[in-house]
Amino acid sequence: MGKDYYSTLEVDRNASEADLKKAYRRLALKYHPDRNPDDKSAEDKFKEVNEAYACLSDSQKRAHYDQFGTAEGAGAGFEGFGGFGDFSSGFGDIFENMFGDIFGDFGGRRRNRPTKGQDLRYNLKIKLNEAVSGTEKKIKIPKWENCSTCDGSGAKPGKGPTVCQTCHGTGQTKLQQGFFTIARTCGACGGEGKIISDPCLDCRGQGKIRKEKTVNLKIPAGVDTGIRLKVTGEGEAGIHGGPKGDLYVVLEVEPHPFFKRKDNDLLCEVPISFVHAALGGEIEVPTLDGNEQIKIPAGTPSGKVFHLRGRGVPKLGGYGKGDQYISVYIDVPKKLTQRQRELLAEYAEISGDEVSKGFMDKIMDIFQNHHKEAK
Numbered sequence: 001m002g003k004d005y006y007s008t009l010e011v012d013r014n015a016s017e018a019d020l021k022k023a024y025r026r027l028a029l030k031y032h033p034d035r036n037p038d039d040k041s042a043e044d045k046f047k048e049v050n051e052a053y054a055c056l057s058d059s060q061k062r063a064h065y066d067q068f069g070t071a072e073g074a075g076a077g078f079e080g081f082g083g084f085g086d087f088s089s090g091f092g093d094i095f096e097n098m099f100g101d102i103f104g105d106f107g108g109r110r111r112n113r114p115t116k117g118q119d120l121r122y123n124l125k126i127k128l129n130e131a132v133s134g135t136e137k138k139i140k141i142p143k144w145e146n147c148s149t150c151d152g153s154g155a156k157p158g159k160g161p162t163v164c165q166t167c168h169g170t171g172q173t174k175l176q177q178g179f180f181t182i183a184r185t186c187g188a189c190g191g192e193g194k195i196i197s198d199p200c201l202d203c204r205g206q207g208k209i210r211k212e213k214t215v216n217l218k219i220p221a222g223v224d225t226g227i228r229l230k231v232t233g234e235g236e237a238g239i240h241g242g243p244k245g246d247l248y249v250v251l252e253v254e255p256h257p258f259f260k261r262k263d264n265d266l267l268c269e270v271p272i273s274f275v276h277a278a279l280g281g282e283i284e285v286p287t288l289d290g291n292e293q294i295k296i297p298a299g300t301p302s303g304k305v306f307h308l309r310g311r312g313v314p315k316l317g318g319y320g321k322g323d324q325y326i327s328v329y330i331d332v333p334k335k336l337t338q339r340q341r342e343l344l345a346e347y348a349e350i351s352g353d354e355v356s357k358g359f360m361d362k363i364m365d366i367f368q369n370h371h372k373e374a375k
Contacts, residue, residue, distance in 0.1 A: 003048075003051075003052070005051075005052035005055055005056050005065065006052075006056070008048050008049060008051075008052040009023045009024060009027065009049065009052050009053060009056065010023055010027070011023050013066070015056075017057065020053065020056055020057055021057070024049065024053040024057075027045075027049045028046065028049055028050065028053075031043075031045040031046040031049060032046055033046060033182070034182055113240065113242075114238065114239070114240045114241045114242035114243075115238060115239040115240060115242040116238055116239075116242050116243050116244070116245055117144075117235050117236035117237045117238040117239065117242065117243070117244045117245035118235055118236040118245045119235045119236075119245040119246045119247070119248060120141060120143060120234070120235045120236065120245065120246075120247045120248070121247075121248050121249075121250060122139060122141060122247060122248070122249045122250070123249075123250050123252065124137065124139060124217075124249050124250070124251055124252070125251075125252045125253075125254055126219065126223075126251060126252070126253055126254070127253070127254055127256075128253055128254065128255075128256040128259060128261065128288075129288055130219065131219075131221075131222070131223050131224065131251070131253045131313070132221060132222070132288055132313050132314065133221055133288075134218075134219055134220050134221035134222075134223075134314075135219050136216065136217065136218050136219065137216075137217045137219060138214055138215070138216055138217070139214070139215050139217055139249070140212050140213070140214050140215075141212065141213050141214075141215055141234065141247060142210065142211070142212045143210070143211065143212075143213065143234075143235065143236050143237075144208040144209070144210055144211075144236050144237055145208060145209060145211050145213075145236075145237050146207065146208060146209075146237045147200060147202055147203035147206070147207055147208060147209045148209075149200055149201075149202040149203065150200035150202070150203060150207065152207045152208065152237070153196075153200070153207055154196045154199060154200055154203060154205045154206055154207035155196045155198055155199060155200060155205070156198045156199065156200050156201070157200070159197075159198040161192075161194035161195060161196045161197075162194065162195055162196075162197055163193065163194060163195075164186060164188055164189035164192070164193055164194055164195050165188075165195075166186055166187075166188035166189065167186035167188065167189060167193060169193040169194065170186070170193055171185065171186050171189065171191040171192060171193040172184060172185060172186055172191070173185075173186050173187070208237055213234070215231060215234055215247065217229065217231065217249060219251070220316065220317075221313075221314040221316075222264070222313055222314040222315055222316035222317075223251055223253070223316060224251070224253060224261070224313075224316075225251060225252050225253045226250070226251070226252075227250075227251045227316075228248050228249065228250050228251075229248070229249040229251065230246055230247070230248055230249075231246065231247040231248075231249065232246050233245075233246065234246065234247035235247050258286060259288070261313065263313075263322065264312050264313045264314070264315055264321065264322025265312045265313070265322040265323050265324070265325060266287075266288070266311065266312045266313065266322065266323075266324045266325070267324075267325050267327070268285075268286070268324070268325075268326055268327070269326075269327045269328075269329060270283065270285055270326050270327070270328050270329075271328070271329055271330070271331035272296060272300070272328050272329070272330060272331065273330070273331055274330050274331075274332065276296050276300070277296070277299070277300045277301070277302070277328075277330050278298065278299065279298055280295070280296050280297050280298035280299075280300070281295075281296050282294065282295055282296065283296055285306075285308075285326055287308065287311045287324055288311070289311065292308060292311070294306050294308070294326065296328070300328065302328065302329045302330040303327060303328070303329065304327070304328050305325055305326065305327050305328075306325070306326040306327075306328065307323060307324075307325055307326075308323060308324040308325075308326065309323050310323065311323060311324035312324050
């Protein structure tokens with residue numbers, strides 16, 4: 001039996017393709033020469049890991065290895081390491097996803113590609129009535145935009161960038177380490193492959209300028225705190241001709257002094273006199289659409305809830321509205337005139353209640369305690 005490739009990758013003999021790839025990624029990252037400079041043993045281990053994976057990841061080679069203990073004679077055979085460029089063509093997907101700039105961008109396939117600009121977030125406070133009925137807002141967004149003078153190139157108009165002489169436009173420089181050629185981002189041009197020798201005076205070679213843009217925002221009826229509104233294309237400018245990012249506006253509905261919101265319903269408390277509570281009558285109740293008359297039956301206790309259908313919050317993206325719930329409480333007067341006291345005393349006498357000097361204090365305590373219990 002030759003080399004134990006399974007032991008090299010630290011997997012058992014019935015390992016799946018996914019298990020092999022996972023083990024290979026972990027070990028290749030651990031022993032890569034870039035992470036272990038001047039460590040010959042790490043470099044040797046790195047070669048062993050690659051050799052083992054090249055064999056076991058190929059079903060034909062793996063079957064031959066399992067039977068004879070060697071990869072030789074299986075199909076085209078193991079191709080060796082003529083250079084990292086040849087090797088990466090077979091395993092580029094693994095290295096490109098796993099290591100990024102450690103190995104460069106594999107022949108410049110990803111370098112300077114168009115990239116979408118960054119998304120932006122804006123926190124916006126609105127009032128409850130605006131959330132219920134919907135509204136429009138003008139918001140100012142500070143962001144980077146392409147310089148209009150140089151059209152985002154960073155160079156003076158008519159000049160343009162020149163090809164980097166260090167990397168010859170590839171955006172990468174290469175370093176030979178043993179059997180491997182390691183690609184690194186070019187330090188002269190920052191990986192752009194071009195150098196701006198005569199920068200634009202307005203953006204100072206950046207190609208972008210910080211601006212404040214006014215955005216018209218439509219807020220639909222029924223929104224609530226935490227809702228995100230997306231404004232397409234109002235984010236940062238794209239890179240290398242890529243599309244602009246998006247703007248996300250996160251809403252916060254301010255507390256209302258009278259109404260409380262629960263989902264699509266509105267809750268409120270309205271005071272009534274104990275005369276209305278005892279005899280009944282009509283009272284005027286505020287709603288977000290104006291005032292509404294409701295009937296108070298005789299003998300209404302404190303804490304009684306009345307229901308107004310369709311006077312709540314519209315259902316966002318749907319049909320209909322929530323309701324409004326009105327909880328009444330008895331408003332006990334803190335001061336009484338002499339005549340009011342006499343009438344209440346007369347009522348107590350007719351009702352058979354014992355009238356004493358502290359009668360009014362007692363009756364007011366009853367009303368107040370009843371209101372507290374109802375709340």
